[in-house]
Amino acid sequence: MSKANILVVDDQDSIRHFVSKALEDEGYQVQTIASVREARQALEKDMPDLALLDLKLPDGTGLELLREIKRVQPEVAVILMTAFGELETAVEAMSAGAFWFVKKPFQNEELIALVQRGLESQKLWIELRRLRHQAFADEDFLHSSSPSMQEAYAIAEQVARGDTTSVLIEGESGTGKEYFANLIHRMSSRHDKPFVEINCAAIPRELLESELFGHEKGAFTDARMQKLGLMELANGGTLFLDEIGEMSPMLQVKLLRVLERRTFKRVGGTKDITVNLRVISATNQDLERMVKEGGFREDLYYRLKVVPLWVPPLRDRRDDILPLARLFMERFSKQFKKPFRDIAPTAARVLLEYPWPGNIRELRNLFERTVLLENGELLEPHHLKLSSRARAAAEPTPGQRIDEYLTTPVPEVGIPFETLVENLERALILKVSYATNWNQSRTAELLQLKRDKLRYRMKLFQLEPESPNAHDRTQAA
Known part of the structure; x- marks a missing residue:
């Protein structure tokens, strides 16, 4: 029997009695209230797991309570009830964070099913928040104070809630696109399923098809046995296609078919294989330009870019450079058992003036190499050996x-x-x-x-x- 706490706010005695009896029979703990004022007093004492709110109350509206609940505890599932069923109000309620909007009168079965779905949504929200905190703890160098990175984090968190929504992550080499892909997976309901990644530029085009879709025995000269492709291995989870712009036109057609139909055939096979997965792709190329020039399929481009996510270069978020540098210094000092404790002001100035064409990857690699090969407690400019690189990286190119x-x-x-x-x-x-x-x-x-x-x-x-x-x-x- 469920022990979830449910708050019911409605000014009609008959509705309160009907709803509370139906929910109590299912094992829920129910509190019934007739006004906005009483509801606020109850919410100050204890937040419910789910709230059923009448839209129109004698001293206010359910929308007001909805917004107050979401402001204090956004994971609470809220269902609005109304006898009017205005479409505009329903849209407004959903935009404000309502789980659902139900029209009176409703049946017992409809109410119970709706409450169960609302509570499942609440559990998922809490789990996603836990996973987000865990993901950031594991990849803490993704933390950033820059507005552009905060926007990228917000998009990643929102899209993680969509079970199959395709995401196209764009940004320069070394900005951390693969980490954002992994972050979305780990915050999603697929977090306990496989995360499979492949770099489309790292595998010869003639072999990429077999890697992605697998092949049957005898499909080609060296196919001595059946092989499962990454599509099948990622089934139930997430497939991350890095450097998607390197995919051949023929493979683009096959990938489009997977996104549209959720089925594919192995190389040399005749049987349709059904998959349930999310596809996240990434590129450091201008795919929009490639589409205009005929180098990339327009229909696939829009299928992949249901949600675009831009990862800004490190040079555009200079406030992050020194915190990241200190993080890497501490991490590698601990790993290599070196005594580095701080960065000298002169070294900090060198780090801030350098343009970082390789972005976070370059910064990380620099500190791994520096901490490993150099010695001292205070990291100085001569340890970094960045001065000549900074001069060479400045204009002219x-x-x-x-x-x-x-x-x-x-x-x-x-x-x-x-x-x-x-x-x-x-x-x-x-x-x-x-x-x-x-x-x-x-x-x-x-x-x-x-x-x-x-x-x-x-x-x-x-x-x-x-x-x-x-x-x-x-x-x-």
Whole structure:
């Protein structure tokens, strides 16, 4: 038998008697009240788990009580009752946070079912709040005081309540898009089901279909046995598609079909497989521009972007830089058993002046490397080795040095041709990498290089968003 506390506010004796008897027979603890004034007095003493409020009362309205309840304890489920059933009032009530709006007269069965659903909603709300706190405790570097990040958090929390709503997370490389995807999953009703992620840019296009949809035995030359795809592995939970802009047109069609019909076929299969999952996608590319240029399907774009979520770059929320830096310093000092305790004002100024093209990932990697390799209690500028990077990252951009190399007079001792070509190649890759926010697939496409060759050249030149060599060695040329 349920022990939930229910408050019933209605000025009609017959309604109060009918509702209280129906609910008490189901095991609920019921308190009945006839006016707004009495209801306020009761609410000051104790908040119910659910409230049934008449819309029109002698000394006020149920809408007034609804707003007061939601302001004090938003998880309380509120059902409004009315004999009039005006559509505008119902919309207003739902906007104010009402769980439901029911028209009198109603049947016992209808009331009981509605109350049960309302209490289930209340339990889910409480669980989501607990999960949110847990998620932020685990990924505390997502905390931010900036309005843009607060807006992103609010959107993540709201969309988590939608069981199947698709989300498109946009933002530069390193801003934390994957953490927002995981946060939405952990705050949702699917939190105890799988969270499966795949980077569409990290897998060759010809293999991505099999990874996502699986394949049957004999579907192609190396298919020696049946393989389950990530779609099936994510069933019941969340599938996170990172770098969605890298998906081929053929796979875009298949993904659209999954979103529309919730079914797919394995590669080489004939049987429709039904899945129940939420799809969250992320990109650092301009998908809207890609749609206009024919590089991405418009219908899929809008299917994925039911709810858009923008993660701002670190340079646009400078108030977060030092708190995040201290957080990473403390975390890695503890992990590596190092004595760092604080950041010197001069080092703090260097951190604030640097543009952080690699965003939070770059900041985190910098502190992991710095704390591991350096020693001391006070973190100084020379520990960070950021000064040359900050100079190189300032205008003019690194790519503009290509022209400098070609216009700089040749010294009397000469320049080895191979050295000059290497410096030009490094600068060109760096320029295009900055233009694409370090998206290797897009960089390779613009340079008309195979991605493997680009990776090899970047490794050779030690080029990555966090690498001092991305600036220092180019500067030295």
